[in-house]
Amino acid sequence: MGSALPTEAQSFTNRRRIKAIAFDGFVIFDPRPVAVQVEKEFPGRGAEFTNLWRTRQFEYTWLRTLGNQYKDFWQVTEDALRYTVSTMNLSLTTSQRDELMQTYRSLPVWPDVPETLKELRRRGIRMAFLSNFTAAMLDDNIKAANLAGYFEPHLTTDRVRAFKPSRIAYQMGPDAFGLKPEEIAFAAFAPWDTVGAKWFGYPTVWVNRANAPLDVLDAQPDVVTSDLAGLVSFIG
Known part of the structure; x- marks a missing residue:
């Protein structure tokens, strides 16, 4: 499945507004x-x-x-x-x-992860995990994959004691980054997480690596992509 890319006008808006990305863990780590x-x-x-x-x-x-x-x-x-x-x-x-x-x-990263993270860092995009994983689980995977230095402190659901798709969990992004929801792109792996992020108000990129169907819950991601190229294009 190819990437669903934004229009030129949308890309201009994205460049102007997206300042950070909140990642679900499985967008980066291969389960x-x-x-x-x-x-x-x-x-x-x-x-x-x-x-x-x-x-x-x-x-x-x-x-x-x-x-x-x-x-x-x-x-x-x-x-x-x-x-x-x-x-x-x-x-x-x-x-x-x-x-x-x-x-x-000790999950491996998807093949496109290292170069994508380098490119996003080059563009000055702030990055953090917004994940159900514990901080220790994220730290161990980051260490095993040699990805130290790319991410800000983990926005694990342990902080708020509520799992996604609770709005309490997604609120960690604006609170930690000090940004509006519309300035933070959410990179989702699971269909239900895609919907939850969109319900919350994030510009949402569904990295649909499993070629799964979207849940029928009256919400559509801004971009559907099979890999991280669609996320980079959305950021602009």
Whole structure:
């Protein structure tokens, strides 16, 4: 899928207004090794396991936010893992659990990330993660990928004890950058996060690396792109 680029007039407006980018973690870090590790631990059941684990992982974030019963994303991820093992009538050793969980702390970056970050920094664009990940998870992934120095302090949902798509979570961007929402581009990975960012009022770029359908929730991103080239074009 190619990039959906803004018009020339839109590009001029973007150059004038976009001063920072808030990134979802998976726009930068590739989550596919999680599925690879799952298949290694449970041959032949990897796809089913990964889908259930991921689904329950995010459902737990939404339910805990709605119920005001916060746990950080690392804990939620482990709870969802335990649920998945139980539901699928599997057994999980401590070693297997640790291997699966640690995958989330050493994710590779997508191939277009290093050069894109260099270009955005050259243009003077401020950057930070606005992520459900804990600060420790982000720090470990940044260290493993050698990306230190590009990002401002993490806007992890631990700061506000509410997961995306809560408006409380997205509000961290304007508060931390000291900018208006319309001056901050949000780079989303998941369809639901794309919608949430747009509902909040961010100029939103959906980096749709998985070629997924957009959720039918009455919101459209400003740009849909299969890679970070669309984000750079949107910034202008």
